[in-house]
Structure formats: structure tokens, C-alpha cells
Amino acid sequence: MSGFNQLLLGGGLKQSIVDDINSNKDTVQRITDYVQKGQGKHQAYERLANFTDFWGPRISGSKVLEDSITDMMNILRSENLDNVDGEPVKVPDWRRGTEWATMVSPREQDFEILALGSSVGTQNETGGTLEAEIIVVTSFEELESMNDADVLGKIVVFNQGWDGYGHGKPYRDLGASAAAKKGAAAALIQSVADFTLYTPHTGQQVYQDNTAQIPVACITIEDAEFLNRMSHRGPVKLQLHMEAVTYPEKDSYNIIAEIIGSEYPDQVVVIGAHIDSWDVGMGVMDDGGGVFITLQAMTILKRLGLTPKRTLRLVLWTAEEEGLIGAKAYFEAHKNESDNFVIVMESDGGTFTPRGIGFSGTDDARMMIEAVMKLLSDFTQGTGVGESGSSPDTGEWEAIGVPVGNLWNANENYFYYHHTHADSMTMMDADVLDLCTIVWTSAAYVFANTDQRIPREGESIGGTTALVPNCISITLAFCLMILLKSRHDL
Incomplete structure (x- = not known):
């Protein structure tokens, strides 16, 4: 051939x-x-x-x-x-330990939460439960535009929605540090998912250097949207209890x-x-x-x-x-x-x-x-x-x-x-x-x-030109067919 x-x-x-x-x-x-x-x-x-x-x-x-x-x-x-x-x-x-969250004002309602990997707990010198008002944001940009005084001591709830995993993952990864930079006491992240039957999703988060480490957990999509609606009607206060701890x-x-x-x-x-x-x-x-x-x-x-x-x-x-x-x-x-x-x-x-x-x-x-x-x-x-x-x-x-x-x-x-x-x-x-x-x-x-290993950059297949553009291949093949037919007709 x-x-x-x-x-x-x-x-x-x-x-x-x-x-x-x-x-x-x-x-x-x-x-x-x-x-x-x-x-x-x-x-x-x-x-x-x-x-x-x-x-x-x-x-x-x-x-x-x-x-x-x-x-x-x-x-x-x-x-x-x-x-x-x-x-x-x-x-x-890292161990999550016992964890729960409850809305205490304007009424009582329990929430499902999952602490994010490497999160600290809520334990401090006054006990193991944090109680604070929430502030709901839909993006890092919205949080950054707020006055620090309006965020200080509050629980930031990220209701970022779903636009693919690449959109949601940064909030899970960096939400805690972003909230901490504004003086927040804790952060709750809408679960990074495109479907929910009241299911929280955990994952790893990363504290940034030279930033306070605050508790962070994921909540269900349903609860993130609920808290967003409630916050538009007036102040909302939550209790957050997390016993997460990191060992050597x-x-x-x-x-x-x-x-x-x-x-x-x-x-x-x-x-x-x-x-x-x-x-x-x-x-x-x-x-x-x-x-x-x-x-x-x-x-x-x-x-x-x-x-x-x-x-x-x-x-x-x-x-x-x-x-x-x-x-x-x-x-x-x-x-x-x-x-x-x-x-x-x-x-x-x-x-x-x-x-x-x-x-x-x-x-x-x-x-x-x-x-x-x-x-x-x-x-x-x-x-x-x-x-x-x-x-x-x-x-x-x-x-x-x-x-x-x-x-x-x-x-x-x-x-x-x-x-x-x-x-x-x-x-x-x-x-x-x-x-x-x-x-x-x-x-x-x-x-x-295979005898031929999979090539990488700078390597050709079998020492030959690996690919001929389709248009050139088709043209050459067509010309060859005409030539062979002409020879046959002669």
C-alpha cells in the first residue's frame, strides 16, 4: 500500500x-x-x-x-x-462533631447544615453556640460593597445560586474568609448543586492567610432561598452550633x-x-x-x-x-x-x-x-x-x-x-x-x-506526518480517482 x-x-x-x-x-x-x-x-x-x-x-x-x-x-x-x-x-x-442551626427570630425553625472541611467550631470563652443576625448576599461583589459596620458580628449567608460547579465552588472554598474580612462572625453557604430534595452538600474550604478563621457550613438550597426571603421582611436571628475541630x-x-x-x-x-x-x-x-x-x-x-x-x-x-x-x-x-x-x-x-x-x-x-x-x-x-x-x-x-x-x-x-x-x-x-x-x-x-505509545507535544506518530487536513485529503483522493479512471479508459 x-x-x-x-x-x-x-x-x-x-x-x-x-x-x-x-x-x-x-x-x-x-x-x-x-x-x-x-x-x-x-x-x-x-x-x-x-x-x-x-x-x-x-x-x-x-x-x-x-x-x-x-x-x-x-x-x-x-x-x-x-x-x-x-x-x-x-x-x-478534621472532625465535624455535633452541629445544628436554628432560626430563633422572627420564629423558630431548625435547619440542616454540614460544616465544611477544616472549618473551626463555634466554641469560645462564652460557650459553644453562636447567636447572631444574618445578612444575605448573592455574590462576593455584593458583600464587598457593604460597609464593614453592617456586616460586623453577623452571620453572612451566601445565596449565590447555581451557574455550574465552577461558579459555586469559590463560595464554598473562600466564603468564610471573604465574610471574615468584613468582620462577620460566621458564614453559611448555599450548597453547590443544581438539584435538591432538602439535601446539604459538604466540601473543603480554605482559610486565607492573615484572615480570621470563622465557622462555615453549607445549608440547603431551600433554606438559603428561605433566609433570603425572610431577610427582606425584617431582621432574622440564628443560633449556630458547630463542634468542628482539627487534630494533628x-x-x-x-x-x-x-x-x-x-x-x-x-x-x-x-x-x-x-x-x-x-x-x-x-x-x-x-x-x-x-x-x-x-x-x-x-x-x-x-x-x-x-x-x-x-x-x-x-x-x-x-x-x-x-x-x-x-x-x-x-x-x-x-x-x-x-x-x-x-x-x-x-x-x-x-x-x-x-x-x-x-x-x-x-x-x-x-x-x-x-x-x-x-x-x-x-x-x-x-x-x-x-x-x-x-x-x-x-x-x-x-x-x-x-x-x-x-x-x-x-x-x-x-x-x-x-x-x-x-x-x-x-x-x-x-x-x-x-x-x-x-x-x-x-x-x-x-x-x-500498542507498539506506538500515545504521543505528547513534540512527538509525531510513527515518525510520519500525523494528520492531513480533511479538505486536502479529499481533494487529493478525488484527483487520484480521476487519474486512475483516465488510465483505465485508455
Whole structure:
């Protein structure tokens, strides 16, 4: 076949690369059959249920988290994986304790609250309950425009509304410090979510340097809107009780396990998730689903005797919820090996119906990922490749040019459950989790098994021009057809 035709096939990939990718078709079918018809059917769901039902929420610094990490390492060893180990990490140890909020004027009404991670409590020299009037704002700008005297000693309620997670998260992260700078005694944040059935959502907050640390909690969307309406009618006074406290750091571990590659053992494909969770719910969606499709990927390949050419490495990060603590430690420990990291993938966006693999990297690399995902067209949407492969625990790898990926899935309802008591097995579907397992396992295997590694900036595919613009390709192909026809007519 001519070089011209090689360039056109596979959307710009050399035919040899396309053939190499397609040689994995039978293996993908074996993985699919194992999950849908064999011993792997609903295995991810059952293992996830056993783990989360037994251990429950796994917050950073807790004995439960560390015991669950030990349990997971024992599971990995029982599957005869290579190099199962825990890499030590120092992690925060924060506890929310007893907490409640009540409106005491103009009438009595109790509210559901969830303190935000690292918040201080309301304990002081006069007792453990704060009583103060509220002031409701819809934005940082509105708060900043107010006179300090009008905010001094009050509880600031942020009723910021929903315009995507990126809009709401800064209020959760920095609302307390913004209120403290104006002299507030505490802050309450409307839960960062697009749906509510009177469900508060927790999350991490960050105190800014040289700013007073005041108590901060999330309240439901319903209560934020209620307080906003009430405040327009006259003064509103709340009592706030929070026993949150931070203890000295504890020892934790990132979990590592591998299947050593048969031909390129120094080259590594990383698949991972975070094993910790918040202290509400069971940590099933966030991020138990990601943990167990990653465990299943390693389990399935090992049980089927499938060893990829590159090393496949499982990483389960600790203390993600408190600020990517485990991910940052892992990056610092391994960044000097980045040239050998072919792709780093994390599933931390839910395990709803899969659409494919989200990917961030060069256009050449995306072309290769799309060719791989054609093997999974029965389980994906469109090209099978999402616009972004970014994920919390892989951000530092992406920043230095390592290709990154995630599980692209139909997670439009993600924030129904995110950081709430509703994050439980009830929201998980066994059949859908199997589909996620097939996509995650198969993609990871093929990425690790092709002779051509996924290229990054400055690398071409197979040493050839990777992509010809479509208009030029079509024009050249048309001209070639005319030429061949003319020769035939002669």
C-alpha cells in the first residue's frame, strides 16, 4: 500500500498503527464477555457494595480510612498483582462533631447544615453556640460593597445560586474568609448543586492567610432561598452550633499495584481513583465507583492472563477531598519518571452510562485515542473520546505535558449526590457499572499494549506526518480517482 493511502486510513494514522490497534479486537471481546456473560458480571457492583457497606464513609485522618486501605491492599495481593504497596502520605485529620442551626427570630425553625472541611467550631470563652443576625448576599461583589459596620458580628449567608460547579465552588472554598474580612462572625453557604430534595452538600474550604478563621457550613438550597426571603421582611436571628475541630496530621498511604509489561516494562499507563470520601454518605459515587472499575480492570486482566506490553499501574490516592493531598504527594514522588508515563487516567466523575474516554493531549494523540475507542463503539457515544481528560488527581501531570484521561460518562445528575448523605449504593446500577468496567478495562489495556505509545507535544506518530487536513485529503483522493479512471479508459 502506498504511503499516501496509509496516511488517509484511520483518520491520518499510519496503517501499521491502525492494524496494531485493531489487533486487540479479540481481547476487547474477551473482556466484554467476561463482564457481561462470565464471572465478572455484576462483580464490580458486588465488590463495591461489600466494601462501602462494611467500611462506610472514609474521611481523611480516620482509622476507618486506614483500615479500608489495608483491606484494599489485601484484595490486590489476593489477585496476585505485582508490586502491591502503600506510599506514605501525611494527611489532615478534621472532625465535624455535633452541629445544628436554628432560626430563633422572627420564629423558630431548625435547619440542616454540614460544616465544611477544616472549618473551626463555634466554641469560645462564652460557650459553644453562636447567636447572631444574618445578612444575605448573592455574590462576593455584593458583600464587598457593604460597609464593614453592617456586616460586623453577623452571620453572612451566601445565596449565590447555581451557574455550574465552577461558579459555586469559590463560595464554598473562600466564603468564610471573604465574610471574615468584613468582620462577620460566621458564614453559611448555599450548597453547590443544581438539584435538591432538602439535601446539604459538604466540601473543603480554605482559610486565607492573615484572615480570621470563622465557622462555615453549607445549608440547603431551600433554606438559603428561605433566609433570603425572610431577610427582606425584617431582621432574622440564628443560633449556630458547630463542634468542628482539627487534630494533628495522621499517616496515610497511596495504594499502588501493577501488572508488569511484557515488552516495555519501564513505560507506564496509570489508572486510578481516590479511595477516601467525605464523612457523609458512603462514598459510593465519589469515588467508590472509580475505585472499583479500576480494581476490576486489574482483576480482569490478571484472571484472563492478559499481560500488556507496557506496565499497567493502579493508583488509589488518599485524602483527595481535603485538597488533593495524596495526588500531590504521588506527583512529587514520581515526577522525575514523567517521560515514562504514557497516560495518567482517573475516574472521579461518576460511573453513570459510559460515553467513552475523556482525553487531554495533542491532536495526534487524540487521533490515536479515537482509533482505540472504535473498538468499543458498542459502548460509547460519537467518537468515544470526550473533549477533556482532566481530573482532580491528574492535574499536575497534565500541566507538565503528560496525556491524561478520564471516564467520560452521562453524569448530568452527578450533583444530585455529590458530598451528601445520598451518595450510597441506592444510586448505583449494576449493569451500568459493568459497562463502565468494560470501557475502562479495555481502553487501559489497549493503551498499554500498542507498539506506538500515545504521543505528547513534540512527538509525531510513527515518525510520519500525523494528520492531513480533511479538505486536502479529499481533494487529493478525488484527483487520484480521476487519474486512475483516465488510465483505465485508455
